[in-house]
Amino acid sequence: MSDLEVSLSGKPKIALYWASSCGGCEIAVLGIHEKILDVANAFDIVLWPCVLDGKVADVEALKDGELLFTLFNGAIRNDENYEMAQLLRRKSQLLVAFGSCAHEGCIPGLANFSNRRQMFDWIYHNAPTTHNPDGVEPAAGGWEFPEGRVHIPAYWDTVKTLDQVVDVDYYLPGCPPEADRIWDALTAIMEGKLPPQGSVIGAHVTVCDECLRSKHEKKITKFYRPHQIIPEPDLCLLEQGILCAGIATRSGCGALCPQVNMPCRGCYGPNQGVVDQGARFLSGVASVIDSQDPEEIEAILDTIPDPAGTFYRFSLPHSLLHRVAWGAHPGESILSGNGQEA
């Protein structure tokens, strides 16, 4: 801890920030209930957009390293996310990737199955709920209006995780992280009992290890989506043909989803030592298919409607392939090119 000793008078300063995020992670911090008062007692919160009225200028005015830590949630998908990641990295002694979006890319990261043009076409033109007769799209740059100057950040083709754009000290996985793990992390910082730098704060075992459902040899002849089957209450869901990511996912949540008949979706990211969560999930699922006949295997695989989206639901930007090929999914509008850099 000694190297983290705060050389400031008064309470150490901290920040919480959201980049490309749903806001759930900011709210999840309140899941520690009244202990939030201990946090407020121990620290001076400079920025927490969802809850307090801090300003970016307050952070800019700080000395480098003046923040003891920042809990950073959300993925990086535009210039503003990127600039804030750099700013908060500079001002913080410890930068924590908080939640699946910052850690793995999460649901916003599924945008890496398309690109900016495809995203804009859907969001601003083609989605059934879109009403945009003038075809307006956000145009990056600085714009003058009677009310003042507006800066619209450039939107990227590829979603990145926090550690793909700045150095990260700790990871707190989950969508959102469980309150108990958040408290573990906060007490570790407050008591100076931090794990080695780069650690993921969660369990070392998989969700299966903590799951109470009974497990036997798995032999699958058909896969079901959760709404297509009423599962047996105490039997492993994967054994019943439901795609459960518990086999490839770090625990830390206490195997919450299988407890309520829902398969694990993989929100805690790959388990310890696994590079690519999707490949691990895929490999496990394929090996329990009960067939040795290529045609029959294909027929069974037909019952998995969206393999890539299922296996990489939370980890696409952090996966080995990171995004789809530039020319993928023809028919949808894609500019020619092969992924030029900015």
Place this chain on the structure above:
Amino acid sequence: MSEKDNFEPVIVGFLCNWCSYRAADLAGTSRIKMPPNVRDIRVMCTGRLDPVFVLKALREGADGVLVMGCHPGQCHYVEGNYKTMRRMALLKRTLRQFGLEDERVRLEWASAAEGPKFAATVTQMTETIRELGPLNWKQLLGGNGHFRPVLEPELEEVAA
């Protein structure tokens, strides 16, 4: 000359120790001609082939991946190759969603006696990949693969 004309495909081959690696040996000792584009890696059994090996090869610059093992029913570990058959089938479906052409990842069987089949597979796959052109996954990710956002040129101008 276009990039395609100069293009020599890099194919990573994962061969099982007991059948296909020996088929490769036999092809060599029998002096069968074949292109030098496949970089062979020996695994004890194709069942040892974690799909992550395939992804890593593609990400790190391979234009294709060739997996070869014992014929079904002849795996020295009884069912390693059946597992591989299923994993590769699911991996191919997944890779299709990533925009990869099916031909870039191929699973074939060759016994220790099938040197000619090994050579023919290598020749054929090299030609197929040559036709498809380079994969360039690293370039897609932008240099070091991670740092720069991949932006459409059109957007870049507006932002400037």
